[in-house]
Amino acid sequence: MGMTTLKGKAMNLRLGIDVGGTNTDAVVLDEKANLLARFKSPTTPDVTSGIRNALAGLVERHPELNLGAIRYAMLGTTHCTNAILERRKLNRVGILRIGAPATLAIPPLVGWPPDLRDAIGGHYVIVEGGHEYDGREIRPLDTKAIREAAKTFRGKVDSVAVVGVFSPVDFSHEERAADILRDVLGDIPITLSHEIGSIGLLERENASILNAAVIDAARTAATGFAQALSEHGIRAEMFFSQNDGTLMALEYAIRYPILTVASGPANSIRGAAFLSGLRDAIVVDVGGTSTDVGILVNGFPRESSIAVEIGGVRTNFRMPDLISIALGGGTRIHRSLDGLRIGPDSVGYRITEEAYVFGGQTLTLSDIAVAAGLASIGDPRRVEDLDRGLVREVIDKVRRLVEDTIDRIKTSAEPMPVVLVGGGSVIVPPGLAGAAEIYRPENYDVANAIGAAIAQCSGEIERIFSLDELTREQALEMAREMARQEAIRAGAHPETVEIVDVIEVPLAYLPGNATRIRVRAAGDLALITSHS
Amino acid sequence: MRELQSQEIEDIAVGAAILGSGGGGDPFIGKLMAVQAIAAHGPVRLVTPDELPADGLAVPVAMMGAPTVVVEKIPNGQEIGRAFAALSSFLGQEVVGIVPIEAGGLNSMLPLALASTLGIPAIDLDGMGRAFPELQMVTFHLGGISATPMVIVDEKGNQCLLETIDNLWTERLARALTVQMGGSAMIALYPMTVWQAAQHGIQGTITLAERLGRALREARQTNRSPIDRLLEVGHGYRLFTGKVTDVLRRTAGGFVRGDVRIEGLDSCRDYILTIAFQNENLVATIDGEVIASVPDLIVVLDAETGLPITTEALHYGLRVAVAGFPCAEQWRTPAGLEVCGPRYFGYDVDYKPIETVRLPWA
Numbered sequence: 099m100g101m102t103t104l105k106g107k108a109m110n111l112r113l114g115i116d117v118g119g120t121n122t123d124a125v126v127l128d129e130k131a132n133l134l135a136r137f138k139s140p141t142t143p144d145v146t147s148g149i150r151n152a153l154a155g156l157v158e159r160h161p162e163l164n165l166g167a168i169r170y171a172m173l174g175t176t177h178c179t180n181a182i183l184e185r186r187k188l189n190r191v192g193i194l195r196i197g198a199p200a201t202l203a204i205p206p207l208v209g210w211p212p213d214l215r216d217a218i219g220g221h222y223v224i225v226e227g228g229h230e231y232d233g234r235e236i237r238p239l240d241t242k243a244i245r246e247a248a249k250t251f252r253g254k255v256d257s258v259a260v261v262g263v264f265s266p267v268d269f270s271h272e273e274r275a276a277d278i279l280r281d282v283l284g285d286i287p288i289t290l291s292h293e294i295g296s297i298g299l300l301e302r303e304n305a306s307i308l309n310a311a312v313i314d315a316a317r318t319a320a321t322g323f324a325q326a327l328s329e330h331g332i333r334a335e336m337f338f339s340q341n342d343g344t345l346m347a348l349e350y351a352i353r354y355p356i357l358t359v360a361s362g363p364a365n366s367i368r369g370a371a372f373l374s375g376l377r378d379a380i381v382v383d384v385g386g387t388s389t390d391v392g393i394l395v396n397g398f399p400r401e402s403s404i405a406v407e408i409g410g411v412r413t414n415f416r417m418p419d420l421i422s423i424a425l426g427g428g429t430r431i432h433r434s435l436d437g438l439r440i441g442p443d444s445v446g447y448r449i450t451e452e453a454y455v456f457g458g459q460t461l462t463l464s465d466i467a468v469a470a471g472l473a474s475i476g477d478p479r480r481v482e483d484l485d486r487g488l489v490r491e492v493i494d495k496v497r498r499l500v501e502d503t504i505d506r507i508k509t510s511a512e513p514m515p516v517v518l519v520g521g522g523s524v525i526v527p528p529g530l531a532g533a534a535e536i537y538r539p540e541n542y543d544v545a546n547a548i549g550a551a552i553a554q555c556s557g558e559i560e561r562i563f564s565l566d567e568l569t570r571e572q573a574l575e576m577a578r579e580m581a582r583q584e585a586i587r588a589g590a591h592p593e594t595v596e597i598v599d600v601i602e603v604p605l606a607y608l609p610g611n612a613t614r615i616r617v618r619a620a621g622d623l624a625l626i627t628s629h630s
Numbered sequence: 631m632r633e634l635q636s637q638e639i640e641d642i643a644v645g646a647a648i649l650g651s652g653g654g655g656d657p658f659i660g661k662l663m664a665v666q667a668i669a670a671h672g673p674v675r676l677v678t679p680d681e682l683p684a685d686g687l688a689v690p691v692a693m694m695g696a697p698t699v700v701v702e703k704i705p706n707g708q709e710i711g712r713a714f715a716a717l718s719s720f721l722g723q724e725v726v727g728i729v730p731i732e733a734g735g736l737n738s739m740l741p742l743a744l745a746s747t748l749g750i751p752a753i754d755l756d757g758m759g760r761a762f763p764e765l766q767m768v769t770f771h772l773g774g775i776s777a778t779p780m781v782i783v784d785e786k787g788n789q790c791l792l793e794t795i796d797n798l799w800t801e802r803l804a805r806a807l808t809v810q811m812g813g814s815a816m817i818a819l820y821p822m823t824v825w826q827a828a829q830h831g832i833q834g835t836i837t838l839a840e841r842l843g844r845a846l847r848e849a850r851q852t853n854r855s856p857i858d859r860l861l862e863v864g865h866g867y868r869l870f871t872g873k874v875t876d877v878l879r880r881t882a883g884g885f886v887r888g889d890v891r892i893e894g895l896d897s898c899r900d901y902i903l904t905i906a907f908q909n910e911n912l913v914a915t916i917d918g919e920v921i922a923s924v925p926d927l928i929v930v931l932d933a934e935t936g937l938p939i940t941t942e943a944l945h946y947g948l949r950v951a952v953a954g955f956p957c958a959e960q961w962r963t964p965a966g967l968e969v970c971g972p973r974y975f976g977y978d979v980d981y982k983p984i985e986t987v988r989l990p991w992a
Binding site (some may be wrong): 197198199200201202203204208209228230231232234236237263264297298299300506507508602603622 | 659662663666696698699701702703704706707708785786787812813879898942947949
């Protein structure tokens with residue numbers, strides 16, 4: 099701090115780290131978002147040591163960096179996703195549903211994969227309470243039953259998920275339940291469903307249970323990141339990437355770790371937006387094993403509108419709209435009597451040993467890209483003798499595959515700009531149909547880490563508003579204000595917060611006195627200097 | 631008599647979403663209830679009317695209100711059974727068969743859950759052959775059957791018995807009760823004899839839903855075009871193929887109304903299809919010319935998977951096929967069209983049976 103003050107100018111550097119399937123990337127940007135340093139390192143099974151390696155590599159390669167000037171450190175990590183997919187290191191979750199006598203027809207955890215259900219313990223209690231769509235109580239909250247439930251949870255659960263019927267309309271029962279739970283169980287992590295998901299009890303309940311189950315995984319990630327930073331004397335404010343391409347302050351991330359699921363693709367999309375300067379575009383992110391095609395709308399990744407499954411569980415949890423195909427720099431080319439087949443298998447991170455151009459014996463898409471003159475990696479002489487017809491055929495197939503995927507995600511027949519990012523994107527040939535223009539911005543291969551580093555903080559609310567006492571305009575203004583406050587809680591500077599998205603859907607089959615409103619707001623990190 | 635296990639329930643749920651014509655609510659919650667019931671009480675017995683005594687009491691059951699409420703305030707599970715018991719005791723007669731009132735959407739599932747729970751057979755017919763928003767929009771109403779005595783209950787234990795002067799009053803009063811009960815309620819109504827159910831109901835619709843659902847599932851497994859299979863099974867027509875480019879929604883007269891604009895792809899290139907909807911898809915037009923209208927079924931399907939898309943889920947960018955299926959003959963009479971033809975919903979167009987319409991792009 100002293101040094102920057104002496105220069106009379108704040109040096110607010112930003113560190114961004116993003117964990118991908120193949121590589122963990124780290125970048126440092128200055129306050130005008132110029133890239134000062136970058137480093138790629140293989141992702142490790144435990145994730146944390148990969149993050150540590152990436153940071154150590156970055157520091158070693160760029161001794162000129164003033165580490166003390168790193169003010170913000172952003173991490174996009176797969177700790178929580180992996181915990182769910184691998185059913186490892188999950189918290190045992192106590193589930194408290196508030197809604198009886200409603201909801202008894204379908205108890206919690208119905209339809210869960212048995213191994214995941216076992217991993218979180220399967221403890222649930224349903225008590226009386228909850229609300230109607232218009233905010234009336236179904237029944238008064240049964241506080242005595244909650245106290246009893248808390249006692250049965252004692253010693254058997256590490257965290258609690260509280261799910262009230264129509265809590266997106268009125269969350270007071272969830273909050274009162276949390277007070278009682280804390281009273282009995284002490285300092286235990288409690289997830290309130292109205293903070294996690296929207297209307298749709300089972301899906302919101304599932305997302306809340308998963309959130310409660312990955313609290314420790316998020317803490318592990320946070321501790322590991324903090325240690326890695328302090329090893330290099332970096333004393334920065336820490337943020338986690340979430341899956342809408344924005345950031346959460348550390349303490350917020352530990353409460354809502356489920357929001358980190360699928361943050362990687364969101365970071366790439368935001369990074370692509372930043373690097374290309376576009377606000378509306380298709381983003382093709384090619385890694386070592388797979389390609390994610392997403393769409394940028396008004397500067398943010400478009401959200402998927404369908405129920406998404408995480409680890410085999412149906413949730414209504416927000417996720418970026420993505421189409422993933424098995425196409426990457428390490429994708430293998432199979433030749434047989436039946437003809438030519440691309441993938442779906444990949445050599446992944448072993449590409450630097452196994453691909454032809456790196457002296458290996460496996461024909462990969464990267465080799466074809468080098469042979470076609472699209473890329474210059476490894477030793478081009480090793481692919482000189484490849485059959486030209488084969489090279490052309492593979493390139494044509496890749497082009498058609500990418501064009502097809504772009505077409506599927508598009509919103510209209512109009513050509514749209516396409517931004518290519520990710521280390522494997524050299525395999526995409528030029529001249530894609532349906533693309534107005536193709537951008538391959540500088541530093542395309544670390545777009546994800548850049549996306550993490552430049553991200554804003556955001557807040558989102560979704561509620562049903564009864565229009566008996568409010569006008570529609572009042573309801574919308576109330577929703578906007580709540581989203582604004584939520585963004586500020588997540589770390590946004592109040593003066594920079596803007597509303598980025600408003601969706602309103604009146605409820606079907608009900609006389610028109612209720613409407614569902616969802617608003618998202620986003621703003622810059624607190625205290626950042628302006629770009630001008 | 632046939633026994634329905636959970637696989638059949640899964641298929642019927644998919645088929646019911648198709649028959650919902652964009653409305654009727656997602657059958658998902660009802661499906662979970664039916665599957666839970668089967669696990670606890672055994673399979674659903676599905677019968678044709680001739681397997682039951684002609685003068686036996688047959689009772690339709692349904693959920694009334696907003697499907698969006700049901701996905702949040704899931705039923706208690708006992709409501710329909712209570713409504714059923716109340717009606718049966720009021721009439722002083724045992725119920726021999728459960729009648730699904732609405733083959734489309736969520737309401738396809740609730741009678742099946744109840745049939746398993748109570749061990750009473752479900753009759754393979756319904757009163758709509760699709761989904762409709764109001765209580766009098768059933769073929770039983772056309773047949774002159776009174777909707778009342780009717781029982782309406784909620785999960786809190788409230789229970790009302792309605793006796794009204796006509797079926798429109800039943801709709802009006804029951805709708806008001808539904809709102810007070812929290813936006814969704816369970817109802818048992820149109821008590822009738824098995825003979826009347828057979829006479830006025832639309833036969834075989836549960837089996838049709840099952841065949842549609844199975845066709846989709848099998849097409850997916852065998853890499854056949856799911857949409858072609860659906861059209862084959864349901865004797866339907868491909869009305870359009872395209873991309874959703876605009877969805878307009880507004881609240882008017884208490885219900886959501888809207889229009890979806892679909893720009894043509896492939897053979898429909900250069901054409902634009904517009905569908906007007908109010909909960910369900912109601913009127914489809916190309917260049918101002920009506921190509922399909924209520925009571926025929928207009929179904930928006932995902933172009934790739936063939937899965938139906940509800941009007942609430944319509945959004946910009948979806949790639950869709952629009953299918954049309956002929957409605958039951960009962961709806962095509964002057965009396966039927968008065969109850970649920972395009973003019974009832976406020977569209978000043980004449981109904982033309984879907985099989986007589988020439989598609990401009992074809």
